[in-house]
Amino acid sequence: MTDIPAFLKRMLSAPGLSGHEAPIRALIEETWQPLVHELNVSRMGSLHGLRCGSGPTPRPSILVAAHMDAIGLMVNGNMDGFLRVTSIGGLDPRVLPHQPVTVHGRRDLPGVLVSPPERLLPANVTEGAVPIEYLLVDTGLTPEEVRRLVRVGDLVSYAQPPFETAGDTLVGHSLDNRASVAALTVCLDELQKRPHTWDLWAVASTQEEVSLGGSTTSAFSLRPSLAVAVDVTFASSPGCPSHKTFPLGKGPTITWGPNIHPALFEAFRDLAERHEIPFNVEVTPRHSGTDAYAMQVVAEGIPCIVIGIPLRYMHTPVEMVALKDITRAGRLLAEFIAALDEKFMDTMVWKD
Amino acid sequence: MKKTNEFSLPRIGATQIKLLEKLSNACAVAGDEGEVRKIVLEQIGPHADEVKVDALGNVLAYHRGTGEKRLRVMVAAHMDEVGFMITADDGDGFYRFDVVGGVDAYKLVGKAVLIGKEHIPGVIGIKPVHLTNAEERKRPVELEALRIDIGPAAGKVKVGDRATFATRFTQLGPSLCGKALDDRLGVATLIELLKNAPPHIDLLAAFTVQEENGLRGARVASFALMPDLAFVLDATPAHDLPTWDGSENARYNSRLGMGPAIYVADTSALHDPRLVRHLMVTADTFGIPYQIRQPGGGGTDAGAIHKQRAGIPSVSISVPTRYLHSPASIARLADWQNDLALVQAALLRLTPDLLKETR
Numbered sequence: 001m002t003d004i005p006a007f008l009k010r011m012l013s014a015p016g017l018s019g020h021e022a023p024i025r026a027l028i029e030e031t032w033q034p035l036v037h038e039l040n041v042s043r044m045g046s047l048h049g050l051r052c053g054s055g056p057t058p059r060p061s062i063l064v065a066a067h068m069d070a071i072g073l074m075v076n077g078n079m080d081g082f083l084r085v086t087s088i089g090g091l092d093p094r095v096l097p098h099q100p101v102t103v104h105g106r107r108d109l110p111g112v113l114v115s116p117p118e119r120l121l122p123a124n125v126t127e128g129a130v131p132i133e134y135l136l137v138d139t140g141l142t143p144e145e146v147r148r149l150v151r152v153g154d155l156v157s158y159a160q161p162p163f164e165t166a167g168d169t170l171v172g173h174s175l176d177n178r179a180s181v182a183a184l185t186v187c188l189d190e191l192q193k194r195p196h197t198w199d200l201w202a203v204a205s206t207q208e209e210v211s212l213g214g215s216t217t218s219a220f221s222l223r224p225s226l227a228v229a230v231d232v233t234f235a236s237s238p239g240c241p242s243h244k245t246f247p248l249g250k251g252p253t254i255t256w257g258p259n260i261h262p263a264l265f266e267a268f269r270d271l272a273e274r275h276e277i278p279f280n281v282e283v284t285p286r287h288s289g290t291d292a293y294a295m296q297v298v299a300e301g302i303p304c305i306v307i308g309i310p311l312r313y314m315h316t317p318v319e320m321v322a323l324k325d326i327t328r329a330g331r332l333l334a335e336f337i338a339a340l341d342e343k344f345m346d347t348m349v350w351k352d
Numbered sequence: 353m354k355k356t357n358e359f360s361l362p363r364i365g366a367t368q369i370k371l372l373e374k375l376s377n378a379c380a381v382a383g384d385e386g387e388v389r390k391i392v393l394e395q396i397g398p399h400a401d402e403v404k405v406d407a408l409g410n411v412l413a414y415h416r417g418t419g420e421k422r423l424r425v426m427v428a429a430h431m432d433e434v435g436f437m438i439t440a441d442d443g444d445g446f447y448r449f450d451v452v453g454g455v456d457a458y459k460l461v462g463k464a465v466l467i468g469k470e471h472i473p474g475v476i477g478i479k480p481v482h483l484t485n486a487e488e489r490k491r492p493v494e495l496e497a498l499r500i501d502i503g504p505a506a507g508k509v510k511v512g513d514r515a516t517f518a519t520r521f522t523q524l525g526p527s528l529c530g531k532a533l534d535d536r537l538g539v540a541t542l543i544e545l546l547k548n549a550p551p552h553i554d555l556l557a558a559f560t561v562q563e564e565n566g567l568r569g570a571r572v573a574s575f576a577l578m579p580d581l582a583f584v585l586d587a588t589p590a591h592d593l594p595t596w597d598g599s600e601n602a603r604y605n606s607r608l609g610m611g612p613a614i615y616v617a618d619t620s621a622l623h624d625p626r627l628v629r630h631l632m633v634t635a636d637t638f639g640i641p642y643q644i645r646q647p648g649g650g651g652t653d654a655g656a657i658h659k660q661r662a663g664i665p666s667v668s669i670s671v672p673t674r675y676l677h678s679p680a681s682i683a684r685l686a687d688w689q690n691d692l693a694l695v696q697a698a699l700l701r702l703t704p705d706l707l708k709e710t711r
């Protein structure tokens with residue numbers, strides 16, 4: 001059995017910004033190795049782990065994708081040894097001032113992302129909401145050293161170390177979406193002792209935060225019968241509208257909306273109720289903001305669903321998740337996969 | 353020890369950096385300086401003739417010199433830091449808080465904090481970017497909207513508990529990075545000075561409280577100590593970053609790597625010209641780099657000390673430090689070294705005649 005909290009904490013300390021997932025992929029590969037029958041890496045860098053089912057060939061397959069890439073920053077200028085940055089993925093610039101970061105230069109350099117004093121900014125810029133183009137990374141090094149060690153295009157990651165908080169919760173950056181990779185790993189663990197007739201493709205996808213490029217191409221290559229995106233969703237926290245958020249620690253969400261096949265939704269909901277796995281229904285009226293959006297329209301189209309893990313303070317260095325929600329999401333996936341039979345695809349119909 | 357023609361000046365080595373690390377990581381919000389006080393008392397015990405903790409929590413240490421007509425020289429450094437106090441329990445692990453000292457609300461967003469004597473970890477979050485609109489992201493976050501979140505569990509944190517940033521001290525090449533370098537740099541320097549106290553003066557070391565809450569500790573400490581003159585050791589902002597358009601930055605206040613910053617004037621005090629001169633002449637004599645802090649806003653314990661009793665000639669000297677009152681400040685090791693060397697040399701060169709000069 002994988003020590004999930006330890007694995008998750010290791011993942012939170014591994015770099016893996018969108019498009020540059022090699023370090024995090026290596027860690028997941030090492031952990032999945034004993035849990036799957038086959039591992040390969042896609043042209044776009046996604047990790048595919050295959051667990052073969054026991055049914056007769058050709059077997060249907062289910063793809064479960066959890067994106068492993070993280071949001072971050074990239075160096076786009078050097079001003080006297082202070083680095084200018086741009087964002088990779090969606091960032092609120094108000095989160096950035098005075099955050100610890102790691103500049104992945106010729107070697108990893110710790111530094112601080114700072115908001116310069118107001119007197120050094122344009123007159124129309126408000127302190128406290130300074131656009132990202134005026135923020136600077138200070139590595140504490142001399143301008144000569146910075147010139148030698150850092151180039152435009154180098155990546156910059158959040159450096160907040162993970163830590164445990166009350167109520168069996170964990171704080172760290174990149175819990176979006178390493179929490180879901182952990183849930184998928186819980187699922188793989190569970191399936192070690194559970195027979196399943198379908199093939200399972202466990203996919204740690206790339207570039208979700210930017211283009212959904214990883215899941216789009218993996219779904220095409222692997223051409224599953226069904227696809228599940230596991231991703232984080234908004235947990236209730238101060239200032240958030242209650243109708244768009246879900247309580248932390250009260251179970252994963254099962255998503256409903258145009259990216260979701262209604263029959264697949266019903267199957268997941270019924271299964272969760274049957275196994276008394278607590279969950280909430282999440283509605284996404286348009287884009288689900290997950291890999292499911294991409295996978296649904298791959299090739300001739302794939303029935304998709306999203307399983308959400310509630311997370312507070314998404315896209316900040318202090319994201320918070322409840323470990324219980326991760327294990328529940330993993331168990332829900334495992335129960336669903338174990339219950340898939342030869343006839344399941346016959347139920348994926350439109351009951352108009 | 354660096355040998356000079358006349359004197360030996362103490363150096364910052366691994367032991368001193370280790371001590372600064374311990375001091376920087378300790379949590380001591382103005383009014384609750386116990387953690388730093390404990391470290392200070394452990395450190396100075398063997399090096400002082402008398403140590404006292406006064407009614408406000410100041411640590412006052414007395415090192416008696418030898419010889420005739422000794423000057424009573426106060427050297428002050430404040431133990432407290434800016435931080436937070438829990439003001440209400442919103443339930444479910446969320447707490448309202450207020451700031452203690454000057455901390456801008458925008459610096460708190462997305463940060464880890466430590467609460468209370470047990471250092472319970474928590475975070476200050478913000479609504480996810482996905483649920484904001486462009487207009488909202490242009491408005492600075494207000495303190496009222498922020499909460500400390502310790503996770504969904506009740507009862508571990510109490511109203512009235514203090515909290516600090518959770519940043520751990522680290523070295524960045526030639527630089528030092530940590531929370532509360534303002535003024536743990538001064539505290540660490542003062543500990544070294546006490547360990548190397550010159551014999552011809554009475555050294556009155558004041559590790560003060562509540563500097564960030566209105567210079568309150570220094571006020572009573574200087575009354576009690578009755579010094580002839582005072583040196584105040586602090587950290588001063590270094591705004592030595594590039595301007596957004598690359599034009600000359602003429603308002604840097606102080607600059608990293610240029611040596612300790614000597615004060616001439618700030619909002620709190622016009623520093624005694626005799627002492628300012630004394631520091632500059634000392635630095636020139638010993639070849640110690642220094643800079644004049646650009647006159648302007650800001651203040652140090654000297655603001656309270658110089659007006660105490662019938663007046664106490666005072667001067668401040670600071671280690672230039674970037675991003676004061678934020679989760680992570682950055683200073684240069686070389687500036688700290690030169691700060692210690694300059695103050696030690698200035699103490700060694702002190703004579704009662706200095707105060708006979710015209711101001």
